[in-house]
Amino acid sequence: MIKRALIVLLLATSSSFAQQFRTYDWEKKPKLHKLTKEETEESSIGILKKHIVEYSANIMSPEPKRYETEHTITRVNDDKGIARHNTVYIPMYEVKKVVDIKARTISPKGKVTVLNQENIKEVKNVDEYGDFKIFAIEGVEKGSEIEVLYTVEKEFDMYGAETIQSNYKIKNAEFTFITGNLKSNVKAYRTDVKFEDITVDGNNAKSLILKDIPAMVEEEYATPDANKTAVVYQCFPNGQDISQEMFWTNVSYNVGTKFFPSEVSPKVSNDLPIITEGKTDMSTFEKASRVDNFIKSNFNIVKNNNEELSNLDYILENRSASSFGILKAYAHYLKALDVEYEVVITASRFEYKFDPTFFIPSMLREFLIYLPTEKKYIAPDRIEYRVGEAPANILGNYGLYIKRDLGHYFQKIEQNDPNYSQVKRTTDITFNDDIESAIIEMHQEYTGHWSATNRAILNLSSEQGIKEFKEYLTSSGVEDKQEISFSTENNDINQTKYNVPFIVNSKVSSESLIEDAGDSYIFQVGLIIGTQSELYQETERVNPIEMSYPNQYDYTITVHIPEGYTAEGLSSLNLNKSYKNDKGEKLAKFESSYKLEGNKIIITIQEFYKTVEYDLDRYEEFREVINAASDFNKAAILLKPVE
C-alpha cells in the first residue's frame, strides 16, 4: 500500500515536471486558413505566432531548466512575401540543446511539403551574433502557408525578451510563460491586453493573447524597431525572489567597481605628457577632451570574443578593447587627470526603450561617461563624437547613472544646451549677364551633432562618400551645379574647445535654377535650401514622433536682381508654421519672410525643433512645420524686364 502511494507520488511529481513542448504539436492534417480579401493582398500575413517560454524546476540542480518553443504559420502571397519568409535563421545563442526543429509548407492546392531535416545547416560564429541553424523552406509557392515549429533547451538565465510585433500583420499572437512554482515577473510593452493566469499541464503560467497586431512600419521621425509590441520576463531559481532594485544595485556594484579604480595604472603614465602637452591649468572640459582625443586616436574598439579585451593591462598594451573594456582605459586616464565622472548605461532609443522599472541585461547596450560638473558626455565607442551632448541615438532614453560611491540613479538623457546643434547660413545669389546661370555663394556654420557628423564624414569616408557629401554641403537641391570654390574650416575631428563650429565656404554656379519664360525668367530660389522631403500622411501614423536631435536653422539668402529686371511673385517666400506647447511657446517652427532693399531681395528663414519628442496626437501640426520647408522648395521668383 505504502509502496503504491510512493509510486503515485513519484508519478505525480514527474507529471508536474512534464514539459509543455512534449505535448505541444502542430495540426496532424494542416489546412489553409481563411483570410479576408485585404489579407490576401498583403505580401505576407502572420496567421499564428506562438512563443512558449518554460522554466521548470530541476531535481538535479538549483537552476531551473529553460525551454523555448516558437510556432509560426505564415501565408505568403507574392514574391516579396516568399522572399521575406522562405529562409529561416534560428539563433543558437545560449542554446544547450535543440529539442526539435520542423517546418512544412501547405500549397494553395493543399499539398504538404515537409522540410527534410538533412537540409538544416549549421553556421558557426556569425559576426557578433553567435551560431545559427538555418534552412530554406521547401515547396513554397505564391499563396502557400509556411509553418515552422521548434523547441530549444537554453542555458538557465533569469531573464529574456521576446518581440511579438513584426513588419507584417499578425492575426494571432500568443506568448505563454510557464514557471510552475518558481517566482517570476513578466511585462508587456505597447499593448493594453493583460496577461491571464492559466495552468499548462498543471503548471502555473501566464498567457498573453493578441489579435490582429498591425505591421510595424518604417516611418520618418520614428524609432519603429524599438516601438514593437514586446514582452520581457524574469524567472528566479527555486526559493529566490529578486526585486528590480536589487538587480540595479547589483549591476551598479559590478560595473562600478570596474570603472572607478582606486589607483591609476602605472601603464598610463607615459601617455600623460602626450595628452596634456605640458599644459597644467586646464579646465575639466579640456582635460576630458584631450583624453577623449587621445583614446580615439590610439585605441580601437574590437567586436570579437577575445576575453582579454576587457582586461586593463591587455587593453593598455594592445590599445584594443571591447566597447565595455574601453571604459577602463577612460577611467584610468580621467582619474590620472583628476576629472570627476559617472558611468552611464543605456541603449539606443532606435533599438530599445530603456526601462528602469524592469531589469533585463539585454537593454544594457551602450556605455557613456558623464561629466557631472560639465553636464556633458563622452561616448567611448563612437569615433565621430567628442566631449559634448549625448549621441543623438541615445537622447530621450533613460540611463542608469553609476556614481563613484557605486550609488546609482536613473535619469532621462537629454540635451543640456538647447542650442547645441545649429546651422547658420548666409547665401548670396547673383546672375551672369545673359541670366543663363546663377552664382551661389555660401558661408555656413554647423555646430553640435551636425558638426560631429560633418567632421566624421570628411575624415573617415571614402572618396566617393566625400564627393557625395560635398554635393550635400553645397545645396543639395541644385542638380547641375558646377563648383567654383569650396573650402572647410575647423574640420579636425579632435577638438579641445566646446562646440567649435564646422565652417564651409563655397561658390557654385547653376543653370537649372533658372527657367525660361519668353523674355522673362523664373528663378527657383526655393531649391537653394536643399531638397526637403515631404512628410506623408496617407495611412494613419503609427509611431510617436521623435526627431534625430533638437536643431535650429538660420538662413539669410540675398538675391541680387539683375539690372534691367524687376522681381515678382515674392509672396510665396512668406511662410509661417509652428507647433506650440501648452504654454503657447513654439517648440517647432518654420518661418520665412523677405524684404526688398534696392535691387536686393533679402530672405530670412528660421526653422527649429526644440525637443526630440512630439505628441503623436498632434502629428498634423508637426507635419505642417516639416512640410513648410518643402513648401519653401517650390518658391520661385519671376524676373521680368523693366518695361
Add this chain to the structure above:
Amino acid sequence: MNKTILLLLLSPFFIFAQDFSDEDFIYLKRHEHIQIKLNEHKFDISNNISEQAEYLTSNKLYFANESMSFDSFRTIEDIDAYTYIPSSDKKIKVDYIETKRDFDNGVFYSDQESKSFIFPAVTKGAITNLSYKEIIKDPHFLGLFRFGTYVPTKSAQLSIEFPKNVTIGHIEFNTKNIDVNFKKEDSPNGYTYTWTANNIQGFQGEDDTESALYYLPHIIVYIKNYTEEGKTYNVLNDVSDLYNWYNSLVEQIDDKDLKKVYDIADNITKNLSAKQEKAEAIFNWVQDNITYVAFEDGLGGFIPRGAASVCDKRYGDCKDMANLLYEMLNHVGIESYRTWIGTRDRQYSYHDVPTPMVDNHMINTAIVENDTIFLDATDSYVPYGMPSGFTQTKEALLGIDKDTYKIIKVPVQDASKSISKVTSEFTLDDTSVKVTEKREMTGYEKVDFISDYTFKKNDQTDEQFLNTNLALGNNKTKYTNITKANFNNKQTPLVLQYDLNIENYAKTIGNKTYINLNIDRSLSKSGLDLEGRKYSKKIDYLFEKQFISHLTIPEGYKVSYIPEELSFENPHYGYKITYSVDGNILTQHKDIYVKTLSIQNDEFESWNSFIKSLIKAYKKSIILEKL
C-alpha cells in the same frame, strides 16, 4: 627654356604625390609567392602572402581590422601578424585570431569562413606586418593578384615558382598605365616568374561605374598543362579544358525522379503546339515558381542540384534553374543547353582566360525556330526572348555535348525593346496643374520598375513610391486613382495610370500664366563630374522614353509663347522636344534615347553637353495670356 622651368615646377609636385604623404594609410608592400609542386599527377600548391602597411595618420584606425577568407577549396595556415611602433621600437604580436562567418544577402548558405583579427596598438606611424600561407587545394583556382587596391601600394609583387614540366599561363589587365616589371628565373628545380610594380595609386569605387575589375591593375595566372613521362596533360590549357572540367561536374548531377519534372513540363505545355509558346511557358513557369536561394558549398557551388529536387523544393540558384530549364525544354522537344556565363561584372573572355574566374553565373540557351534564346530564370520579370540585362555583351559557353561546346556572345538588346511611353493630359486649374497620365513600359524598363516596386518599396504607399521614383512635378505632387496592370514577366507592357494634382505649379503674374510641361525630368541628375571622375559610366541597358503631352488651353486664354524645338543628336544618346498648337490643344513631343552601355572617359564631355542641353530644354515654360 620655358619648358625647363615648367618641368622644375612640376617635378617636386610629382615626387610629393608619389610618396603618398597625404594619405591616411598605405601598403608598403603586398607580396604573394605561389609555389607549385607536382608529384604523380597531384598538385601541391601554396601561396605565401606577406603584407606590410603604414598608418600615416591616426584618422583611420579601422584599417587595423584584418580578415582572410577561406572555403573548401583553400585553407589558411601559419598566420604571423604584429604591429611595429618605430618611435618606441616596439613589436606587439597579434595574439587572438577568430574564425568567423558572415551572412551574405546574395548567398543564403556558403562554406566561406574567415580568419579575423585586429592589429594591436595602431596609431600614427605604426607599421603592421602580416604573413600567412594559403593552401590551394584545386589546381583550377590559382586566382588573381591585384597590383592596385583601395589604398596606395608602394611595392606590389607576385611570383610563381613551378617545376619545369608545368606550363603556366598569365594575362594582365589594366596595367597599361603602370610599370610592371616581369622577370623569369631558371633554376635546377624549376622556373620562377616575378611581376613587380611600385608606387601604385589607390583605387576607390565610384557611382554608376563598372566593377573594380575593369580598372584595377591585376594579373590572372593559371596552370595550362604539365608533362609526365613524355605525355602532356592539360589542366586549363584553353577553353576546351575548362569545358571538360565543367562537363565532368555536370555529369555528377543527380538525375533521379526526372519523371516528376517531365510531368510538370508536359502539363505546362499540353495545350500549346508552337515551340516558341512551349519554351515561353516553361521559362515563365520556372521564373514564377522557383525562388532564388543560393547555396555555395564546395563543389556543390558548381554542380547543379537535381531537377526533381529543385521542383520539390521550389527554390534554387542560377545553375539549378538553368539545369531545370534544360531538362524541361529538352523533354518537350526544344533544343536547349546548360550555359556558363560571366555577368557584366567580369569583363573577361573565355578565349583569353580559360579559368573559372571568367564566369559567375549559369543560364540556359534554347534554340527555337532557329533563334538563339538566352533564358535566365533568376530574373523573375525579364520577358521571354530577352536575356537578363546583366548578361548583355557577355560570352555564353554552351555545353553542347560531352566534348563539344560553343561560345556565343549575348547580344546587346536594342533600345526599341525597352521603352517607356508616357502620355499626359494637362489641364489648368488656377495655379494648380492637373494631369492624367499613362505610362507603358516594356523590356528592361518594365523589369526595373517591377523589381524596384517589389523589393524597394518597403512600407511606402503607392503614392510615396511613385513620388520618390518618378519625381514628377514638385515635391508636393499628389497622386490619385493609381492603377497598375501587367506586373508580370509577360511580353505585354506594364501599364501604370494615375492622376496628378500639382499645386502651385503654374505661376500667374499679371495676365500671364507660366507652365512647364516637363514634369518628368529623366536624366537631369546624370551629369558627370569632369574634374574628379576617374572611371567610365556604366549604363544597365539601352532605352527610349517617349512622351506625348497635351495641354487643354483654358477658355479665355491664348498661347502667347511656345519654346522653339530643341534637340541633341548623337548616335549613342540624344533627345528632341517639339511644341505645337492645334485649336485649344497644345502638344509637346519629347523623345529621349540612350543607345550605349557605357560612357567612356573620352565621351564625358559629350555626355555632359547632352545632359546640359536636356536640362536647358527642361527649363522652357510655355506662356498663356488672358484674352
